[in-house]
Amino acid sequence: MARVSQAQAQENRRRVVDTASRLFREQGTGVSVADLMKAAGLTHGAFYKQFASKEALIDEATAHAFADLARRHTAGLGQHDGQRDAAQRALIDAYLSTGHRDDPADGCPVAGLAGDIAREPEDREARRVYAQGVAAFAAFLTPDGATEADAEDDAGAGLTRLSTLVGALILARATQGSPLSEEILAAAHAALTESA
Template sequence: MPRISQQQKDHNRAKIIAAAGERFRACGIDGVGIDALMGTAGMTHGGFYNHFGSKEDLAHEVFRQGFNDSLSEVDRIVGDHPDSARAALAAIIDSYVTPVHRDDPEQGCASAALAADAARHGSGTQAEYARGLEGYLAAISDLLLADQPENQRDPERARREAIALFSQMVGSLVVARAVAQAAPGLSDEIIASNHHQLMQH
């Protein structure tokens, strides 16, 4: 039987991570079995262990990749607004606190879709979540500082504000998703109210 090339192995690993990212965001880590996950990736159960020692190892990679993708998008948004930190921050909020993001957790940010999973899955998973969270806090803090006159910049205050702001962004999605099917009007109201308040920052 011919050996799989390293390129094919890397491709298969990436397919598993992508499939797991979508399924974990939609159903939670505990809501998806390895058989179903590998089926989504177009592979068999046995192939899983050629790439990961455990489902938990895969979860860590999903968190890492998910935050890397989200932070790359943040960098892109900031790059689109080189002359205005305020406009960049508004664009980040605009892309995050939306009905579209609420309704499509599979393609959305790991910060909201996998927050509860991080709380339940121990220190390794939480370390990956914390790493991604720090990336968001650093980006938002930098924008808040850039929007202030140089002689008034306070990094500690900017970090506190970034923590509060991003917590509201994530929380608005988590709460809106929690009632989206049973009370869609309330869910829309949660998104709209938080979006309005965040944009007033």
């Protein structure tokens, strides 16, 4: 049996982390290692050559999902020439779309991982990464042009916007297939864009 090169091993690990990140957002962290490795196109035994445990993979996949989210925010700013308000409006439009609702695998890790991360022990790396990711997302949603005196209120506004986005997305996914789902997205969109 041929040995896997170091470059191929790194590619396999990257593929497993990326697949896990998507599956965990779509199906939850309860996905079996066997199903995860099958989705990645690798053998079950290959998992233990790459990861100490499934928990270690959850930690790494969570960090991967939030790094991707940060890249998307940076790209959004770039597309809008650094205009934070325009980037935020575009994010709200995309976040509260039926396309985002219907694609949790490529969607926001804040919404996609919330329930599973809440059940993880407090000392887990995934919880720390998740909390940092939530704080960074809220900071991205903080109103532009804040003065130092307004900083605390503006930070609260970012958290309020994030809570509205995530709550609406979770509820819209839970009611998908009924007219209520679209109503939730529309109501949250109106609330966020009218207050902007």
